[in-house]
Amino acid sequence: MRSTWTFPKVATAVGASILGVIWLIPLLWAVSTSLKPESETTRSPITWFPATPTADAYRSVLDQGDLIRWFVNSSVVSVLVTVLTLFVSVLAAFGFSRNEFPGRRVLFGVVIAGILVPPQVLIVPLFQEMTSLGLVDTYWGIVLPQVVAPVMVFVLKKFFDGISRDYEDAARVDGASRWRIVWSVMVPMSRPILVAVGIFTFIGAWNNFLWPFIVTTDPSMMTIPVGLANVQGSYGLRYAQIMASAVLGGLPLLIVYALFQRQVVRGVGDAGIKG
Known part of the structure; x- marks a missing residue:
């Protein structure tokens, strides 16, 4: 069946293409500048493509820093933050969605209010706490303050609200405990949104500069x-070395997003429908 191109479809396609080009321009500029000799980066008029491409900027960055060790640190921190955030958020969201207890709405409001608190406000007390616990210059010192994620609790709670309780009732008839219901019923049914939340959490942890810099x-x-x-x-x-650093730092995130793009889009769509 031949698809019909209506004005809304054409306008959407054109708008998406324009936004895609706008998003790609800085990325292409960074890659192009990173491949230029340093003397060419400040040449006037500015050129989009290097006249004499070279990888000197990348070699300089790799020679001056322990990039492999930093990559391992970022990977360990991002994975730990993602796993712990998902674990805590799933349990909290399930509790708010399925359990009735005094003060539930007030407590959920307090959790959501955390979205309004700028992270910079908590820097000093968190650093003092990490120092008193002896966690400065450790993975746990970097990871633990990033685990609290009220946005994730809110998104998962809204998603759980849209799942029929009939599945839980059927599991209880079969003798499943509450713990088993969470991990054998709710989590498999929420896989797309969990993947999306996990990817966003991973990206946020990977890009986090302020807290790892302080601790x-x-x-x-x-x-x-x-x-x-x-x-x-x-x-x-x-500028060439600055752009080379930016490319090296962002390349793993592009790879992760490219691998899980379908799951992220599906998860975001499901969250919107269920919420």
């Missing part, structure tokens, strides 16, 4: 954003 002083414990920022600071305003 780490040992170069061997730095994450990718912190380590690359230190490398950039060591050579000043060298």
